[in-house]
Amino acid sequence: MNSNSTGAAAAFAAAYAALTTAHEVGDYLVQRDDDAAAKGKHGPEGAAACLRHVCSYTATQALALYAADRHLRLGLDWRRAAAGLAVSAVTHYVADRCAGHWADDSDDAPLLVRAAHAAGKGGWLCRDPRAGAFLDQAWHKGWIGLAAAISAGHRARP
Numbered sequence: 001m002n003s004n005s006t007g008a009a010a011a012f013a014a015a016y017a018a019l020t021t022a023h024e025v026g027d028y029l030v031q032r033d034d035d036a037a038a039k040g041k042h043g044p045e046g047a048a049a050c051l052r053h054v055c056s057y058t059a060t061q062a063l064a065l066y067a068a069d070r071h072l073r074l075g076l077d078w079r080r081a082a083a084g085l086a087v088s089a090v091t092h093y094v095a096d097r098c099a100g101h102w103a104d105d106s107d108d109a110p111l112l113v114r115a116a117h118a119a120g121k122g123g124w125l126c127r128d129p130r131a132g133a134f135l136d137q138a139w140h141k142g143w144i145g146l147a148a149a150i151s152a153g154h155r156a157r158p
Helices: 003-030 033-038 044-072 078-096 111-127 131-152
Strands: none
Touching (some): 003 044, 003 131, 078 111
16 A cells, blocks of 8 residues: 555545544534424425534534644545535435434335335334434445545645
8 A cells, every 4th residue: 555545545534533523413412402303394394404404514524524634634625525525414414304204104205215115124114213313324424434535535735
C-alpha cells in the first residue's frame, strides 16, 4: 500500500468516524421531540418536521466533518464533502419519513417500507416493535459509509 492509499484510507476512516458520531448526536440529542413525533406523518406536517430534523442533522454532520478535516488536516475537497453530506441528508429523509410505518404492509406505506416487506422483512417488522428502528439505523449507517467515501475521495493536497 503506498502513502496515497494509506492517506485515502485514513481520510475515509476519519470521515466515517466524524459522520457516524454526528449521526448519533444529530439523530438523538439535537433532534427536537416534536419533530421526532411528527416526521413520519403523512402530508405537509410530517414532511416539514422531517425536513427540520434533516437540516439540523446535516448541520451537525457538516460541523463534525469540518472539525475533523481542520484538526486532522485531512485535506478534504469541500465539493466532495458537500456531495457526501447531500447523500447522507437525502437518504436520511427517505428513511425518517417511514417513522411509525414500518409494520404497514399496505400499498400506502412509504416506498422504503414496501421494499423492506418485499425483501422478506415483513414478519420481523410486524412481530418485533424494535425492528423498524433497527432497519432505520442500518439504512442510515450504510449510506453514511458511502457519504464518507464520497467525502474523502480525491482529496486536495493537505
